[in-house]
Amino acid sequence: MTPVLDIRSLARAWDGKPALRDLSLTLQAGGMLGLIGPDGAGKTTAMRMACGLLRPDGGEVRVLGLDVQRDGAAIRPLIGYMPQRFSLYPDLSVDENLRFFSELHGLSRDQRQQRRERLLAFSRLEPFTRRRAGALSGGMKQKLALACTLIHEPRLLILDEPTTGVDPVSRQEFWDLLGDLARGGMALWVSTPYMDEAERCGHIQLLHQGQVIAEGRPAELSASFPRRILRLEGADPQAVRQLVQAFAGVVLHRFGHSLHLVCDPDQEEGLRLALRQANLEAKPQPPTLEDAFFHAVAHGSLAA
Amino acid sequence: MRPTTESGLAVRAHHLSRRFGDFTAVDSLDLDVEAGEIFGFLGANGAGKTTAIRMLCGLLAPSAGEAWVDGLPISTHGEAVKRRIGYMSQRFGLYDDLRVGENLEFYGGIYGLDSAAIKARRGELLERLDLSQALDRPTGSLPLGYKQRLALGVALLHRPPILFLDEPTGGVDPVARRAFWDLIYEVAAEGTTVFVTTHYMDEAEYCGRVSIMVAGRIQALGTPASLKAEHGARDMQDLFLKVVGT
Ligand SMILES: Nc1ncnc2c1ncn2[C@@H]1O[C@H](COP(=O)(O)OP(=O)(O)OP(=O)(O)O)[C@@H](O)[C@H]1O
Ligand SMILES: [Mg+2]
Numbered sequence: 001m002t003p004v005l006d007i008r009s010l011a012r013a014w015d016g017k018p019a020l021r022d023l024s025l026t027l028q029a030g031g032m033l034g035l036i037g038p039d040g041a042g043k044t045t046a047m048r049m050a051c052g053l054l055r056p057d058g059g060e061v062r063v064l065g066l067d068v069q070r071d072g073a074a075i076r077p078l079i080g081y082m083p084q085r086f087s088l089y090p091d092l093s094v095d096e097n098l099r100f101f102s103e104l105h106g107l108s109r110d111q112r113q114q115r116r117e118r119l120l121a122f123s124r125l126e127p128f129t130r131r132r133a134g135a136l137s138g139g140m141k142q143k144l145a146l147a148c149t150l151i152h153e154p155r156l157l158i159l160d161e162p163t164t165g166v167d168p169v170s171r172q173e174f175w176d177l178l179g180d181l182a183r184g185g186m187a188l189w190v191s192t193p194y195m196d197e198a199e200r201c202g203h204i205q206l207l208h209q210g211q212v213i214a215e216g217r218p219a220e221l222s223a224s225f226p227r228r229i230l231r232l233e234g235a236d237p238q239a240v241r242q243l244v245q246a247f248a249g250v251v252l253h254r255f256g257h258s259l260h261l262v263c264d265p266d267q268e269e270g271l272r273l274a275l276r277q278a279n280l281e282a283k284p285q286p287p288t289l290e291d292a293f294f295h296a297v298a299h300g301s302l303a304a
Numbered sequence: 305m306r307p308t309t310e311s312g313l314a315v316r317a318h319h320l321s322r323r324f325g326d327f328t329a330v331d332s333l334d335l336d337v338e339a340g341e342i343f344g345f346l347g348a349n350g351a352g353k354t355t356a357i358r359m360l361c362g363l364l365a366p367s368a369g370e371a372w373v374d375g376l377p378i379s380t381h382g383e384a385v386k387r388r389i390g391y392m393s394q395r396f397g398l399y400d401d402l403r404v405g406e407n408l409e410f411y412g413g414i415y416g417l418d419s420a421a422i423k424a425r426r427g428e429l430l431e432r433l434d435l436s437q438a439l440d441r442p443t444g445s446l447p448l449g450y451k452q453r454l455a456l457g458v459a460l461l462h463r464p465p466i467l468f469l470d471e472p473t474g475g476v477d478p479v480a481r482r483a484f485w486d487l488i489y490e491v492a493a494e495g496t497t498v499f500v501t502t503h504y505m506d507e508a509e510y511c512g513r514v515s516i517m518v519a520g521r522i523q524a525l526g527t528p529a530s531l532k533a534e535h536g537a538r539d540m541q542d543l544f545l546k547v548v549g550t
Contacts, residue, residue, distance in 0.1 A: 040447040193475060
């Protein structure tokens with residue numbers, strides 16, 4: 001089957017500094033691919049090139065077999081792209097914005113009505129359809145922007161950090177909606193700073209300084225975290241910090257009342273013993289995708 | 305420790321309301337926040353968090369009710385209140401075409417610090433926020449995580465006893481978020497009250513107490529542990545879905 005999105009060795013520099021080096025990926029219909037990475041990793045640069053908005057220095061992008069650079073006009077209607085900063089018309093109402101974008105994409109009245117309902121439901125904007133977009137709260141604006149992007153159902157949807165500022169309820173409903181779209185055959189490529197969102201993707205690529213430094217299914221990535229995590233509840237962070245100073249490379253993270261100590265496998269026994277002598281009982285903590293993210297970004301890979 | 309008010313309250317709202325036309329964005333809010341707390345002001349999109357914070361910072365007049373910030377009534381002491389708070393808005397409010405150092409100088413001037421004080425404070429904050437190497441970079445060209453730390457620096461310039469942070473970590477990657485919370489803990493450990501909104505429920509877990517707001521009203525208020533127990537929630541995400549969902 002021809003992939004919906006096929007990227008080979010994509011590269012781009014800004015002012016001579018490489019922003020993206022050698023990105024390759026394939027995305028099939030119904031697939032959901034996640035792109036994660038720290039600020040400035042090159043995520044937006046990659047997505048803009050995939051949409052044909054930015055010229056690559058090297059490599060190629062194909063959408064349903066067509067070359068984005070050569071066949072841009074044919075490809076444009078197949079792609080829906082939501083940039084990080086999407087502009088709504090602040091003087092138009094919620095409803096007028098939705099209508100504007102459906103007309104732009106040539107939707108029929110029936111199509112528009114049907115999608116409008118679903119989109120207003122997830123975004124909880126139904127009571128506010130007549131309010132000016134400029135008078136919406138930050139998160140409401142973001143949700144309206146999402147609704148405007150989703151009103152046309154393209155073959156390929158590219159979303160650049162779509163849920164910034166969106167509350168947890170709407171975020172969950174939004175991802176349920178993305179799941180339905182994927183099951184309906186749409187291909188989705190999504191960047192996100194939320195690890196729980198990345199976990200909903202079939203496959204993830206972790207981009208750092210323009211390079212993919214880890215990729216795989218979310219569970220594979222968490223499982224390949226090479227260190228151990230010990231959890232302490234209610235311990236005094238200062239005291240623990242002092243205590244672990246004797247162990248080279250042990251990292252301490254504070255999460256409210258819990259402390260996480262990250263150590264190498266061969267340090268675990270000694271560390272637990274030292275904690276026990278201070279009357280602290282540490283529990284093993286299974287690594288999450290966020291832990292893998294941290295390690296990969298700090299060390300350049302998920303290798304030990 | 306920083307000076308606290310006689311009552312020990314950093315923020316008190318009494319029947320605080322704000323209407324836009326016939327729509328009520330904040331509906332008779334009652335809230336006490338003690339000096340030194342890290343208070344998580346959570347809620348659904350459009351619940352009225354930013355509107356309430358803008359009133360507490362003296363940037364927006366209430367339609368009804370009153371609030372006291374560091375013991376001062378906002379209705380009559382708006383200007384004095386502004387000097388006692390640091391405010392970081394949802395959009396950061398930095399000047400993109402100024403350099404990092406210039407943004408700090410500019411705001412230092414607004415807060416009425418003299419140039420020697422600005423210089424000393426600037427160096428201290430750049431160091432602490434790990435921004436020293438970005439001193440001469442134009443703010444607009446910085447990654448989001450840097451802008452966010454700079455915005456915190458601006459809010460801290462005049463050593464306010466109370467910090468209002470409106471979604472300080474929106475869109476910021478996990479590494480930068482943890483670093484930012486380490487800073488919040490540090491500032492709080494010095495006695496500063498931190499009043500913070502966030503849509504990241506792992507961050508809600510870091511707060512001493514949280515409130516959850518829906519449609520202009522507070523629907524839940526307490527420590528993360530007590531609220532989870534009360535609602536039979538696994539974690540803060542689950543709690544939020546239970547209180548706000550349906
Ligand atoms: N100038 C205005 N005119 C009309 N309505 C307004 C105005 N400013 C805010 N509102 C409305 O007040 C309500 C509360 O907005 P607010 O920005 O306080 O929400 P919030 O809780 O901060 O939401 P978010 O989590 O999305 O930032 C929203 O319904 C918003 O549309
Ligand atoms: Mg807000």
